[in-house]
Amino acid sequence: MGSLKLENIRKSFGQVEVLKGIDLEVEDGEFVIFVGPSGCGKSTLLRVIAGLEDASAGSVSIDGDEVDTVPPAKRGIAMVFQSYALYPHLTVRDNMGLGLKQAGRPKDAIAERIATASRMLGLDDYLDRRPAELSGGQRQRVAIGRAVVRNPRLFLFDEPLSNLDAALRVNTRIEIAKLHRKLNATMIYVTHDQVEAMTLGDRIVILNEGRVEQIGSPMELYNNPQNMFVAGFIGSPRMNFIEAALLGQTGARTVGVRPEHITVDRSRGDLKGTVLHVEHLGADTIVYMDCEKAGFLTVRLFGEHKFVPDETLFASPDSARLYRFDDTGAAITPPAG
Known part of the structure; x- marks a missing residue:
């Protein structure tokens, strides 16, 4: 078992309130990602769950038991940090088994658990x-x-892949996903990388300035963001935001369109612009444009396209894929497509 419930978690450091009332329920066996920009409070929230930080208000429950006064070692959790925190003088075997040895577990039981984890x-x-x-x-x-x-009730990962190069991040991400399926364990994973969040999590918690902006599955967040912050954070390259009037949209202040939902043409289109830069990625071509009143626009095209800087292009957003936002940045309606 490894369910988790957070109720009105608040955390302040002096006069600075870092967490501003976090409510969350995680089911047993779920893989939940905390994601957001630097300073949003995601690592602090993880440390509150672990007991490494005391909440200023609110409660943490694991499997229905409040653990606010329970020390970290007694909460049934295991953490994996950005820094590996391995003892350099110990072998891999001894590093893996040290915690069990310190807890007084029998040698044969320790050896069996090390062998199982090693195979995995x-x-x-x-x-x-x-x-x-x-x-x-x-x-x-x-x-x-x-x-x-x-064999913890909860696995807590604090940006575990940040120190790895790109290829190793992909490989280790796959290993973590496989591990979750094998163990059917509850995992909470902190990252600033929305690609990691989209590819690993059952659900994603998007944090911003100590508050939860939205919780949902990766595709729920991608297809139905509740506000401009979520819309701009999920998706790579990020969503374009354009003044609604420039595209003839009424009843909205701003419209959003993802780079992959824009087409370009050399002779006609909705928005005239100048090519600033082109990224040739093989499978995709990313075109960055200055569209005057519409501002900076990013276009993602399938395949190879021979556009060059300073070239004039016309960009046309797919009208069925537009997201509409009001004056406060809240979503008005989901896209028609």
Whole structure:
């Protein structure tokens, strides 16, 4: 079991309120992502769940039990940090089993749990090595393995892939997803990377300035953002925002359109612009345009397109894929498509 309930969690450091009333329920076995810009409070919230920070107000419950006064070691959680936090003088085997050894578990039980976690994470060939003999990705797998052997009620990940290069981030992301399916464990994962959030989470909690902006599945957030912040945060490249009147939209202040929902033409279209830069990515071409009153526009086209800087193009948003927002930035209606 590993359900989690947060009720009106608030956290202040002196006069600065970092968390401003967070409510959340996580079901047993869910993979939930906390995502948001730097300083939004996501890591602080994770530390409150872990017991590494005391909430200024509110309560944390795990499996129905309030744990606000329970020390971290007694909450049944395991954390994986951005820094691997491995002991350099210990082997992989000893790093993974140290927590169980300190807890006084029998040697045979420790060996069995290490063997199980090692098989899951592909660490069998590295058990007798020390951290200095491992790559960054291997070290992070050891850190994850150290969490797995504890058989916790909750796994907490605090930006675990930030120190890895792009290829290793993808590989380790896959390993974490596979691990979640094998263990059917409850996992809370903090990241600033919305691609990680979209590809890993059952649900995503989008935080901004200490508040929850929206909670939902990746595609719920992508297709039906509740406001401009969520619309601009989810999706890569980010959504374009255009003054509604420029596209003949009434009853809205701003319209949003994703880069992949815009077509371009050299002779006609809704918005005239000048090409600022072109990114040739092979499968896609990203075109950045200055569309005068409409402002900076990003267009994502499938395949290779031979546009060049300073070229004049006309951009046409798909009218069925427009998002409409009011004066406060709140969504008015979902797109018609």
